[in-house]
Amino acid sequence: xxxxKDRVTSRMVAPVMRRRLNPFLMVxxxxxxxxxxxxxxPPFRTYQLATIGAYLCVTAGLTxxxxxxxxxxxxxxxxxxxxxxxxxxxxxKFNLLAVGIVVAILVTTVAGLxxxxxxxxxxxxxxxxxxxxxxxxxxxxxxxxDETFNSDQGLSVILNPPPESMTVEQWQAWLCxxxxxxxxxxxxxxxxxxxxxxxxxxxxxxxxxxxxxxSIARTQVWTFVxxxxxxGLGGALFAVLAQSVSPGAFPLxxxxxxxxxxxxxxxxxxxxxxxxxxxxxxxxxxxxxxxEASGSQRLEGNLALTFFGxxxxxxxxxxxxGLASLRLPRxxxxxxxxxxxxxxxx
Amino acid sequence: MSALLEVDGLTVGYGAAxxxxxxxxxxxxxxxxxxxxxxxxxxxxxxxxxxxxxxxxTGRVVFDxxxxxxxxxxxxxxxxxxxxxxxxxxVTELTVDENLRLGGLWRKPQPPLAPIYELFPRLAxxxxxxxxxxxxxxRQMLAIGRALAAQPRLLLLDEPSLGLxxxxxxxxxxxxxxxxxxxxxxxxLVEQNVRSxxxxxxxxxxxxxxxxxARDDAAALADDADLRHAYLGF
Amino acid sequence: MDRFLxxxxxxxxxxxxxxxxxxALVLIWRATRIVNFAQGAMAVATAYVAYSVADATGSYWVGxxxxxxxxxxxGAAVERVVMRFxxxxxxxxGVVVALGLVLIIQGVLGxxxxxxxxxxxxxxxxxxxxxxxxxLLSRYDVFVFAAVGAVVVLLTLLFTRTPTGLRMRAAAFxxxxxxxxxxxxxxxxxxGWALAAAVGSLxxxxxxxxxxxxxxxxxxxxxxxxxxxxxxxxxxxxxxxVVGGLIVGLVLSYISGYLGATVxxxxxxxxxxVVLLGRPDGLFARSKxxxx
Numbered sequence: 109x110x111x112x113k114d115r116v117t118s119r120m121v122a123p124v125m126r127r128r129l130n131p132f133l134m135v136x137x138x139x140x141x142x143x144x145x146x147x148x149x150p151p152f153r154t155y156q157l158a159t160i161g162a163y164l165c166v167t168a169g170l171t172x173x174x175x176x177x178x179x180x181x182x183x184x185x186x187x188x189x190x191x192x193x194x195x196x197x198x199x200x201k202f203n204l205l206a207v208g209i210v211v212a213i214l215v216t217t218v219a220g221l222x223x224x225x226x227x228x229x230x231x232x233x234x235x236x237x238x239x240x241x242x243x244x245x246x247x248x249x250x251x252x253x254d255e256t257f258n259s260d261q262g263l264s265v266i267l268n269p270p271p272e273s274m275t276v277e278q279w280q281a282w283l284c285x286x287x288x289x290x291x292x293x294x295x296x297x298x299x300x301x302x303x304x305x306x307x308x309x310x311x312x313x314x315x316x317x318x319x320x321x322x323s324i325a326r327t328q329v330w331t332f333v334x335x336x337x338x339x340g341l342g343g344a345l346f347a348v349l350a351q352s353v354s355p356g357a358f359p360l361x362x363x364x365x366x367x368x369x370x371x372x373x374x375x376x377x378x379x380x381x382x383x384x385x386x387x388x389x390x391x392x393x394x395x396x397x398x399x400e401a402s403g404s405q406r407l408e409g410n411l412a413l414t415f416f417g418x419x420x421x422x423x424x425x426x427x428x429x430g431l432a433s434l435r436l437p438r439x440x441x442x443x444x445x446x447x448x449x450x451x452x453x454x
Numbered sequence: 455m456s457a458l459l460e461v462d463g464l465t466v467g468y469g470a471a472x473x474x475x476x477x478x479x480x481x482x483x484x485x486x487x488x489x490x491x492x493x494x495x496x497x498x499x500x501x502x503x504x505x506x507x508x509x510x511x512t513g514r515v516v517f518d519x520x521x522x523x524x525x526x527x528x529x530x531x532x533x534x535x536x537x538x539x540x541x542x543x544x545v546t547e548l549t550v551d552e553n554l555r556l557g558g559l560w561r562k563p564q565p566p567l568a569p570i571y572e573l574f575p576r577l578a579x580x581x582x583x584x585x586x587x588x589x590x591x592x593r594q595m596l597a598i599g600r601a602l603a604a605q606p607r608l609l610l611l612d613e614p615s616l617g618l619x620x621x622x623x624x625x626x627x628x629x630x631x632x633x634x635x636x637x638x639x640x641x642x643l644v645e646q647n648v649r650s651x652x653x654x655x656x657x658x659x660x661x662x663x664x665x666x667x668a669r670d671d672a673a674a675l676a677d678d679a680d681l682r683h684a685y686l687g688f
Numbered sequence: 689m690d691r692f693l694x695x696x697x698x699x700x701x702x703x704x705x706x707x708x709x710x711x712a713l714v715l716i717w718r719a720t721r722i723v724n725f726a727q728g729a730m731a732v733a734t735a736y737v738a739y740s741v742a743d744a745t746g747s748y749w750v751g752x753x754x755x756x757x758x759x760x761x762x763g764a765a766v767e768r769v770v771m772r773f774x775x776x777x778x779x780x781x782g783v784v785v786a787l788g789l790v791l792i793i794q795g796v797l798g799x800x801x802x803x804x805x806x807x808x809x810x811x812x813x814x815x816x817x818x819x820x821x822x823x824l825l826s827r828y829d830v831f832v833f834a835a836v837g838a839v840v841v842l843l844t845l846l847f848t849r850t851p852t853g854l855r856m857r858a859a860a861f862x863x864x865x866x867x868x869x870x871x872x873x874x875x876x877x878x879x880g881w882a883l884a885a886a887v888g889s890l891x892x893x894x895x896x897x898x899x900x901x902x903x904x905x906x907x908x909x910x911x912x913x914x915x916x917x918x919x920x921x922x923x924x925x926x927x928x929x930v931v932g933g934l935i936v937g938l939v940l941s942y943i944s945g946y947l948g949a950t951v952x953x954x955x956x957x958x959x960x961x962v963v964l965l966g967r968p969d970g971l972f973a974r975s976k977x978x979x980x
Contacts, residue, residue: 180780182787226961232779233723237919238964240725241912241957248909248953360908361794364787371784410798417791424785425773505868531870543865545858556858559851560870600869 131296135289142285146278154277155349156389161284162345163385165291167369168378169338172295174367175376176304177331178311179227183239184339185363186246187223191216191343192353196263197256203266205348209287212344213337220336221329228328243363247355262354265347284345288385291338292378298334307331361413368420391415458483458640459504459608464513466496466503467664472511473499475664481608481657484638486630488651488672491661491685497644498540500661501610504642505530505537517608531560536601540612544593544600546585550577553585553596557603570599573629591622598626602633608640615647623647627654652676660685690822695945696938701829702898703937704836709891709914710921710929711843715884717923719860719877722771722782723915726789728907730766730885731892733793734758735902736801738893739808748811755889763885767878794904803904810897832894839887840930846883847926856880909953913940916960922970931971 142161146154166184173179191212198208223242227235250257257263270279298304306327309317314324347353369384392412399408457480467473474496481487489497502508504515506527515522517533525533536557545553551567554577558565571578574595580588588596594614601609611630615623631654633639645651652658655672662685668675675681709727716724724730737758742751766789774782812827819825847853858866859876867873895910896902917936921928939959944952963970 174780178778178780180783226965230964233717233783234919234964236725236780236783237723237912237915238960241915241960244908244912245953245957248950252948252950252954360905361791364791367784367787368791406799406802409803410795412795413791413798414795417788417793417795420788420791421770421785424781424788425770427775507864507868527867528870528872531868537868539865539868543862543868545862545865547861548854548858552854552857555851556854556866556869556871559855564851604870 131293131300134296135293138289138292139285142281142289146281151275151277154275154281156393158277158281158284158349160385160389161281161288162342162349163369163388164288164381165284165342165345166339166366167373167381167384167388168288168292168295169335169342170366171370171373171376171378171381171384172299172307173331173335174370175380176299176311177307177328179328179332180236180367181223181227181239181332181335182236182360182363182367183223183242183246184335184366185358185360186243187216187220187336187339188343188346188362189246189353189355189358190219191340192347192358193250193257193263193343194340195344195347196265196353199266199347200263203268205267209341209344212347213340216340216343217333217337220333220339224329224332224336227332228325240360240363243360247358250355260355262352262357264352265350267348267351280349283348287341287345291341292381295334295338296378303327303330365416368416372419372423457481458485458518459642460514460516461504462514462516464500464503464515465511466499466508467511473664474503477513477661477664477666479659479666479669481640481642483607483640484634485657486634486641486643486655487657487659488648488655489642489644489659489661490646490648490651490675491667493646494663495661496664497661498612499664501537501539501612501642501644504610505535531604531606534607535610536604536606536608537610538597538601538612538614540616544585544588544596549582549584550588550596551581553600554581554603557600558605561605565603565605567603570603573602574599590617591619591625594618594622594626598629606639608642610642610644612644613646614643615645615650623650627651630654648682649676691945693822694816694824695941697824697829698945699938699941700934701825701832701937702941703917703934704832705891705895705933706910706914706917706936707930707933708836708839708887708894709910710918710933711840711926712884712888712891713914713918714921714923714926714929715843715880715887717918718926719856719880720771720782721776721779722774722786723923724884725783725786725911726766726793727885727888728892728911729790729793729797729904730759730762731888732896732902732904732907733797734762734885734889735808735892735896735906736797738889739806739902748809752811752893755893756886759886759889760882763888764878764882766885767881771881772874772877797904801902801904805900805906806902808896808901814898828897835890835894839890843883843887843926852879909956912953912960913956916956916963919960919970920963920967922972925970925972928970928972 142157145157149157166188170181170184173181194212194215195208198211199205202208223239226238230238250262251259270276299307306317306322309320309322310324310327318324346357350357365388369388370380372387373380373382373384392409395412395415396408399405399411459481461477461479464477465472465475477500479487489500491497499508503510506522506525517535520533522530522533530537545556548556554567554570555564571581576592577595577599580592585593585596598611598614614626627650630641630643634641643651643655652672652675658670658672658675659666660668660675660681667685668681670678712727713724716722734755738751738755741754742748745751770785770789774785776782810828812831814826814828816823816826847857855866855871856876856879858869859871859873860880863873891910891914892907896906899906913936914933917932918929920935921930921932936959940952940955943955
């Protein structure tokens with residue numbers, strides 16, 4: 109955990125270095141860290157580490173969508189459910205995990221394409237409303253087609269035992285972080301290039317972007333599709349972690365948690381996605397312990413809920429300019445914007 | 455005769471280049487004072503500062519003996535000041551009648567609208583039309599009529615001639631002169647249309663780059679050829 | 689044919705509730721350009737208040753009144769404490785803050801009342817009585833129509849016949865000009881939020897006995913339906929909200945009647961997509977608003 113923090117802070121201190129950091133190097137360092145951690149942490153902590161990895165897939169994609177492209181999706185919990193159910197159905201039929209994960213990503217990508225095509229024509233509250241509807245409605249699909257999805261009970265996921273040299277938790281952590289690191293690597297490469305510039309241009313000023321020859325709709329749809337694929341992978345990994353899927357695992361609050369995670373993590377940076385994923389695991393764990401200590405069952409989940417909500421509201425009201433100012437801490441922006449002036453003056 | 459409105463050393467804006475710098479002027483009861491100047495001279499800023507839409511950085515604004523510093527915008531009308539903003543400020547989603555009622559809504563009992571309709575027969579014909587169905591001239595009449603419905607002692611008027619045909623501008627100017635003569639209404643008139651404004655004003659103030667460049671009787675200003683060339687462009 | 693008639697009345701009864709809830713969304717959108725995504729959670733919170741009060745006093749009607757009062761207070765508090773300070777440079781800011789409120793309200797309700805469904809009884813029988821040999825309406829449906837009808841009439845009177853209503857409309861359409869005319873715009877916004885929240889509470893009280901009961905998330909699906917209704921009518925139009933609510937109610941009633949109740953949530957989503965993509969400005973919108 110401290111190691112994670114170190115990675116995060118080292119990037120925060122040196123924003124100018126950020127562009128020059130080799131994403132391959134970062135991923136390699138991350139992989140080494142995860143391997144070391146899986147051999148030092150107790151099983152339960154390793155399981156939590158794995159969960160962070162699964163969340164990271166989703167928060168990284170969502171950070172790109174909202175932070176870099178300015179589209180807010182409240183439906184990513186539902187996209188995770190899509191990936192999870194796809195994997196469960198696949199596993200129970202073929203029991204081929206590697207292919208199953210790819211299939212889960214593909215199916216979720218198609219779902220994301222459908223939503224993204226609609227989303228590209230919508231803005232602000234309309235887009236939020238549509239994706240909110242997706243998040244609320246998709247879990248109910250399980251009851252509609254209960255022969256396939258087994259209604260509220262959900263499905264269990266058949267999995268082969270891990271290789272003999274590893275514990276289940278270690279195997280889960282490697283799998284999830286393998287997915288997470290590949291995801292962040294791909295996203296880092298994609299957002300660095302021309303496509304990343306297009307995404308930001310569309311976010312900042314659609315008219316100017318259009319004048320610069322950027323297709324607004326195409327950029328938005330592609331970004332949505334990419335982030336949906338990430339959510340599909342995250343969902344599939346969750347199915348592996350829980351070894352079951354059910355509608356109750358993907359409520360609306362999951363989607364809201366994801367939004368909270370990226371807002372608090374700092375929009376638009378992949379390091380923010382790491383912080384967000386960490387908080388998504390750490391905060392409920394803390395709340396769980398408080399709940400157990402107080403002996404009140406009602407406190408448990410609801411404490412985390414309330415806390416997330418309070419943090420979200422406070423952060424949004426405290427940040428001048430709201431979401432936009434969260435992209436970079438203010439001191440950086442001041443420094444960055446001051447630089448040219450200094451040069452001109454000297 | 456004591457001053458109705460007294461502005462003393464008003465400076466608005468921040469840093470080295472305030473939008474208004476050390477502006478002082480007075481408006482007497484029953485007087486029309488024209489504020490003239492080119493685009494960006496600070497005319498609209500002056501009115502916005504007077505009505506509290508912009509907080510003044512320094513300076514004093516006294517109306518009828520009361521210091522207006524810290525008076526909220528929505529309380530200003532109760533002091534007897536009505537501000538007709540630039541671009542006419544008609545609430546386009548409301549009808550003519552509703553707009554007019556809005557003007558005197560804070561008074562108890564609410565003032566009758568009949569005198570306003572008498573003043574603007576055109577508005578009476580269109581009383582149930584929505585604001586966005588009106589022509590530019592009708593909107594200006596509506597905005598002035600709505601301000602008058604509050605029965606103010608001072609009217610702050612921002613560019614009433616903007617975008618209007620000369621004939622309509624003339625009508626509005628005549629109306630202001632008539633109101634002053636009949637009711638003793640004081641008007642602080644911001645205008646780019648210098649000729650029209652000076653034709654009815656008692657006093658004129660010329661703003662240039664946020665400072666007062668000249669002030670004199672309206673007739674004297676209109677006759678001062680150098681001044682006209684330098685600041686007023688005709 | 690009998691079944692069709694029954695579904696029609698059932699749909700109108702549902703639609704009346706959607707209409708009320710959509711009306712509350714429109715009131716707030718018109719005044720502040722915020723879609724109040726927390727409105728469902730706020731309504732559930734007041735419904736919990738209502739049933740607590742009803743349990744304590746033994747009277748449903750005291751509880752019902754308590755819900756409306758709690759709605760007024762909660763709406764005013766949300767505007768004063770939170771919504772007033774939202775930065776409007778991006779429309780997403782308001783959305784995210786409202787979602788934060790959803791989490792807070794659902795969390796607090798769960799802590800106080802637990803996360804089990806609590807039965808919520810209706811004040812009138814929900815058995816339909818026969819009209820000409822056909823079971824069409826229950827006493828409860830009549831109550832719903834009466835309550836929503838009263839709200840629509842009262843709001844119409846308020847907005848078109850009273851000085852306060854005129855002030856509220858002016859403050860919503862042109863805040864700066866309204867201030868110059870002496871309208872206390874901040875107070876009008878607070879009042880608008882209070883009224884909207886109370887209308888939302890009413891809708892919650894009407895719908896909760898017809899569904900699974902009280903639960904912190906009990907209004908989630910209703911919110912989607914009402915949002916669909918509001919968008920269908922055009923988010924700026926109160927009349928649109930009412931008409932949109934009735935249309936959505938009818939459509940959902942026919943779909944769940946003929947295709948099965950479990951299809952209804954998906955039908956809402958489908959309807960929303962069709963409305964958003966097919967009728968971009970809503971049925972009654974005056975101006976282009978979709979990208980606002």
